[in-house]
Amino acid sequence: MRVEGKGRIDRGAPLRFTFDGHTHTGFEGDTLASALMADGVRLMGRSFKYHRPRGVTTAGSEEPNALVTIGSGARQDPNIRATTQELYDGLEARSQNRWPSLGFDVMGINDLAAPFLGAGFYYKTFMWPKAFWEKLYEPVIRRAAGIGALSGEAPGDKHEKAFAFCDVLVIGGGAAGLMAALAAARSGAQVILCEEDRACGGRLLAEVEEVDGQPGADWAAALEQQLRDMENVRVMTRCSVTGAYDQGTYGALERVAHHVGDPKGAPVECFWRIHAKRAVLCAGALERPIAFRDNDRPGVMMAGAMRAYLNRWGVVPGKALAVFGNNDNAHRTARDLQEAGVHVAALIDSRADAPNLAGDVPYYAGAQVSRAFGRQGLEAIQIRLPNGKVERLQVQGLGVSGGWNPSVHLSCHMNTRPVWDDGIAAFVPGKDAVPGMSVAGAARGRFSTAACLQDGAEAGQVAASALGFVAEVPQVPEAEDAPYRLRRLWTVPGKGRAWLDFQNDVTVKDVTQAAQENFRSVEHMKRYTTQGMAPDQGKNSNIGALAVLADATGRDIPETGTTTYRPPFVPVSIAAIGAGAEGKGYAPERFTTSHDASVSAKAPMIEAGLWYRPSYVPRDGEKTWRQSCDREVAMVREHVGICDVSTLGKIELQGPDVGQFLDFIYVNGFSSLKPGKVRYGLMLREDGTVMDDGTCARLDDNTWLMTTTTAAAGQVMTHLDWAQQAFCNKLQMRFVSATEQWAQFAVAGPKSRDLLNALLDAPIDDASLPYMGCVSVTVGGIAARLFRISFSGEHAYEIAVPARYGASLFDHLVALAEERGGGAYGMEALNVLRIEKGFVTHAEINGTATAFDLGYGRMISPKKDCIGKVMAARPGLVGEGRQQLVGLRPVSAIKEMPAGAHLFDDGAEPVRENDQGYVTSTCFSPTLGEVRALALVRNGRARHGEVLRLVDHLRGVDMRCEVTDPVAFDPEGGRLRG
Amino acid sequence: MRLTCPNCGERDIREFTYQGAASMLDRPDPEAGPEAWHAYLHLRDNPAGVTRDLWHHGCGCGAWLVVTRDTVTHAVHAVELVEARDAG
Amino acid sequence: MVELKAKSALGGQSAVQIGAVRLQEVEGSKLSAIAPFAGVDAKLSEAMELAYGFGFPEPGQVLQKGQARCVWFGHRQALLIAATPDETLAELALITDQSDAWCSVSAVGAAAEDVLARLCPVDLHLRAFPVGHTARCPLGHINVSLTRVAADGFEIMAFRSMAASLWHEVTAAAELVAARAALP
Structure with a gap:
């Protein structure tokens, strides 16, 4: 109820709100708790475990009891402390952990079963049968013991x-x-x-x-x-x-x-x-309670909170109130209430010698409150007088102070x-x-x-x-300087349940029982009883529980110690911590210059790291991705295809010592590479496994361009930074990423040169641009770079222009390709083309594969040191025991050879002990008319022609395949040079 | 945690990537033998106290750094550029 | 002969005003990366001084003369803006065209600092980050170059391929800042 003339609320600004569907009115400046108290609502929630009726205990963020749900649906916010929820017009609040209603809660039955539900009950009871825990016990217990729930909808805020x-x-x-x-x-x-x-x-x-x-x-x-x-x-x-x-x-x-x-x-x-x-x-x-029998009844609260409700919000929990404390500070509550004209039925101080500081109120020195009465709200308290006699007093509210922490x-x-x-x-x-x-x-x-x-x-x-600022201590204003004078009192002895932790329903008896069962460490006691867990993290109960534990174990409090205080001080929603990382904020998207054209062509886009690339580019009448993919592969093999390869990492290096640096980075020699030439290179990690592969072009005497795979572009750049800064910082060379500067497109197929000669300002031929060569060209007067390299095994080029022209060039290339029976191709076709040729990607460069494993062992130059060279020669990283790159072709009625399937000797049990390797990449090869795969197989290079058993337990495939050379198509490479 | 990058000044941990022990800077000679290379690549101290490790300022200037810090107190004693070393 | 049409990183995205910040794509400047070879930093600075009237910038520094600017861009790296690379520099440093590699967005207005404080974990207070100061830092999950061009204005550069994400991040943050300013 409101107290006239008190509070810092705006009585001219009423605010309507609902609690469990009932409409109430409060004022600007109210919290939900103060407004409910003003309307005589004391029961605000049900406790976690026993579903005990609970009311507001504090006036701040440490509140253990008055947790409510605000709003509904996408804006439902559970476990909001009514004590910190500012009131606004139209606020909708609901109580929690009760069914069917706050006043009548079926699960309140738990409270009657309390003698069986003490500390450790669940641990001891639901042990058997084991399978019941996940299926039955836990779901049931979770439903019964809980607080607010999320709506299940995505957050609307x-x-x-x-x-x-x-x-x-x-x-x-x-x-x-x-x-x-x-x-x-x-x-x-x-x-x-x-x-x-x-x-x-x-x-x-x-x-x-x-x-x-x-x-x-x-x-x-x-x-x-x-x-x-x-x-x-x-x-x-x-x-x-x-x-x-x-x-x-x-x-x-x-x-x-x-x-x-x-x-x-x-x-x-x-x-x-x-x-x-x-x-x-x-x-x-924060003020702490004193535990006594049934001290959790709605209406029992902290003395300081009762004072805050009176002075700040002008509300009290009832007509007759009492205050119980062990320190001078508690007297203020009685004093303020009395001065505000509220009936103070008693001020009870456990200190026998403490003078009354509250003025004209009934004063009980040396007495204790030993029991509270009333179920859904406090009706009376029992006072134990110094002479041992008890007195019963009708009150609706009791302010308690066990001191301040x-x-x-x-x-x-x-x-x-x-x-x-x-x-x-x-x-x-x-x-x-x-x-x-x-x-x-x-x-x-x-x-x-x-x-x-x-x-x-x-x-x-x-x-x-x-911090070096010239600071002075400001003049300190005059203010109250009364002593605190506390004499400790943690619990009032007696029968019944005296509550320590309201939020987790932990009583004095639970803590002493934990000690008896040898959970004497404070951290063990916490886990066993659950004291100090949940949203309030024991802000109200920790010290009291410690004192009880200390007493029960015959130690003092400092010796008993505290549990660990961890962040956060107040609950923080995951939505707030993760803000900005939802939806498109989760990861940036990288788009190529041809992205819009691919999307317009209805190409499904797939992620490649942060990049988006077309999976395939469907044409009218094609109903499955395979139809499109097969057509695109044939297009490249027979005519000409266009593919955006801008996502591959490009690193430009300049300086007289670049060759020397590349010799250190790549296993093979680069300082001998002539301007205008391109070389395939393989780089290792220092532990001898393959890091990445790609081509590196020497554009002119001073300038080199390294390409990396899309997947490893960032890793390679970091690796080069490391090598340069740690080991090569005296070399006259530097490098910078050029990935974003250039839009680069593969032009692949027998008609690729014909296409380019229709595009370029000056034509090219085999003499001006042989296989593995590079030249500067112009397209419509724009300077471009042209590389004769191939990832398809066909006569192919990659052409690069400054990125601003990328979209325009792509359109021209596709149009020119379509005139020649070709067109754009996507990742699926690109993958098929390279599997047919036995070219590796990071499916094969799997972090354990060595140059030896991939068949590149002879690339490692004996003439120079390079990163990974020493370890690549280590016993165990070379030899028959290694899984080596091979090709696979089906020889059984079942043709499917899924990536990830494992290989076994023909006739061997398909168990781990017999494992011979696994399929790294697979495709249907339209060129060869059958499924082809690449695999890493133990001693594989010596086993060409051997038949193996292929088993995929996950997809239920069990078939036989023949080990082949990884290069399934055009092994002589004649088409590259053609 | 915050590190003071010699280029960028004090920055939040999110900008840096831990890259292992600073002993990776002491690359053995190619002829040093398998024991030396094994120790270089695989053997690490795990001190409760002062440690030196490599960090890469990947979301900043791109410099590789040697950070001297205390695993017990979390104090950061020094952050130096890898490149400032006298290497080849 | 074919004609290639140029398209900016944000492809004609028009400027927007969101609350107290105006966001706009900045286009057209010639950009060149410069990175000195080992041990020639002083010589490079001298050569740049002769060519442009400013040396190689210190970390965090932007140097400017007329239209030409040089922005520190990372460890022993700078970005030369609106200036032609001078031939005399090639012996001393890597110099390469980056005009198409970056998307640039300006954020100008009283709320610019507040908006970027939602995205970048660096102190943007005018005292710590004065006009002419630059930093490499994250913006959300995007690595950017951030330069203060006025007391209430910043220029943000990100990889060209991330232009759409950059725009999304900055506009989304600006909308929250604007809506917050309107709260009672």
């Missing part, structure tokens, strides 16, 4: 990622953070201030206290505005820093548009990678453990836990506002000064 840089990153915009940012900003440093909430202020937004003679929230708002007005400051609100990483890298989730109904194309979230030279962690502190999380992300501070009975960040990061304010246990302001101001000054 946009997400974004971004990069930011600063000198000083301030994490948290409370009293300490604001002063740290101010101190750093005034020095001229670039400052980013990240605040999780919609506005800066932190606890100042939730407290009745003055800073510099004005309400704390007003002071914070004014300072936030002052910072926003500074050119060197970026204030990022609604932005949680989620992780600290190496070298000053921080992740941050900005909720850009979760506070509006329709983002209108804006990203709902942006995941920031922030690089900061220095950071100041001012993440504040500094938010040390980010300080632990680089693997440093926090250290125990006995004075505040809590962990504080270790010294220099994250390089470049300091910690200030409540995050390191400085709890009063005055201490936070001072600490932040000093930390900001130190951070900026460390």
